[in-house]
Amino acid sequence: MSLLEATDLTKHFPVRRGVLGRQVGLVRAVDSISFAIEAGQTLGLVGESGCGKTTTSRLILRVEAPTDGVIRFEGSALDGFDRDGLRWYRRSVQAVFQDPYASLDPRMRVGAIIGEPLVINERPSASALRERVSALLELVSLPARSRDLFPHEFSGGQRQRIAIARALALSPKLVVLDEPVSALDVSIRAQILNLLRDLQRRLGVSYLFISHDLAAVAHMSHTIAVMYLGKIVELGAAAEVARRPKHPYTQALFSAALPLRPGAGTDEIILAGEVPSPLDPPSGCRFHPRCPYAMEQCARDEPRLLPESGRLVACHLYPGA
């Protein structure tokens, strides 16, 4: 059984105009996607802005309720949870966001920031709380005296360590990492990625890793899901998807990822045009207006996510199994 399983997950946002709030359109932010996150593993979610990766993470964090579809956590559907059930769920699923300058309260001391989830959920004694906070600080390799300092006294990388310590305070089973290193200096990113990987080893926590940095996603993930305009277009083992992408969009995306050797990656695919508006996605395959291999069928029929070379691909180029 997977830790978390999403089936036909859908989120539509109505667009309303005027005083009466008449609905004039529908943003299909996430449109019937299915995926699973295994215990102790990382699912990487990649795609460009507007593809629905952040909406997906908000659905998992239960900040938004899905329009349709089911999320199962340890086998039970989220919809069936009562208050206590949701409380338990929210303790089990935590998040680390992109900008540690925005996600930490500047007026709280680090000890209080890290201890807050504990205080709210477990009401530990003062001495127990102190001990737990010290253990968490040690876990993310911050000195014990950090507890008495304010966030502004830390650099970006250290702040992200504080955010990670807070996320781990309640021993969650899943942590949503939404661009956790994008706001950090290049020389600090490897530190944080190593820390996250080390924590996964030691604590057995699962990650949903969202990033536009494809190399970082490939490095961190066991499975990668590639999203385009609210759809998953390719889903499979990280090494396979990164090395031999099958969907034309994944191919273009990974060819646009810059090589670290001069002269490498000369066979890059440059896509024409931009991502269309999710208010009015193209018919058939949503990628067809930009696809170098588009056929007649692509504008007409929406491709289904079918097995192809050991992963799932939604593309008419592959007849499927």
Place this chain on the structure above:
Amino acid sequence: MTAPVIEVRDLQTRLVTRWGTIEAVDGVSFSVAEGETLGLVGESGSGKSMTCLSILRLAPRPAARIVGGSVLLDGEELLTKSEREMQRIRGKKVAMILQDPMSSLNPVFSVGMQVREPLALHRGLSGRRLTERAIELLASVGIASPAARLGAFPHQLSGGMRQRVVGAMAIAAPPRLLIADEPTTSLDLTIQAQYLRLLKDLQTRHRLAMIFVTHNLGIVAKICDRVAVMYAGRIVEAGPVAAIFGAPAHPYTRLLLESVPKLGETTEWLTAIEGQPPDLAALPPGCAFAPRCPQAMDRCRADAPPEFVAGPAQTSRCWLQAPP
């Protein structure tokens, strides 16, 4: 070899901040020839943007002051020019593209007006010739149906389109030197690929000298001819891209290259650079990177290393390269 378009010699820009006076740019020297691209690489606070602003004499005053050095544009000293003369140089001879296109575009003027402005100013065009040229310019940066776009306002365009408009304005003159300060950081990957190709095309067409400021080593590998790596206000290593990526001399460059995850390579752990970015207001004596350097020696903590030759056209500010 042709004379360089831009030659920066021993540039020093000092910043007065709440935390004390810092040397934001500390003795930076480089030159860029016609048709050549120099990648200026570094983390936030390394002085790469301040270097570019100093070239244009746009470093924020009164906090920033250029206290030494020389900036030669086609042999002409820019640091002694009057503000009036500088205004004629900016946009005409040296153009700049910034990270956020909305900070370069005025939200209340149409694209057409903003593209016409540099054409009227630097090329002296007017009337129908001006509009024709503006349309040509928008077409040359890959904007579809450019004539129709003249009436559009910046907020009606996507991020990639806005950055293209900024690119069109930058090459209106066309300039001798184009400074691109992280122009693709706010763009999506596939749009970034489009934009990098566009910049390269524009450069080839107009034989521009280009300074490309970035923290993304992948971009450097892709579009730059030479690279200068900055750390704490100094260029710590400089040389041809192939040499620096193939055999980095300075430990900072080497660690930076090793710390980035690479596609198609599976490594358990990334090489991390220990410690935190330097605090410019409290730099250690000696080499600024020494506290984080795994190869630091006693000498590194005492004396700042001068520039050593590390290979053909490659220099490094590291005692490891000191001749025996």
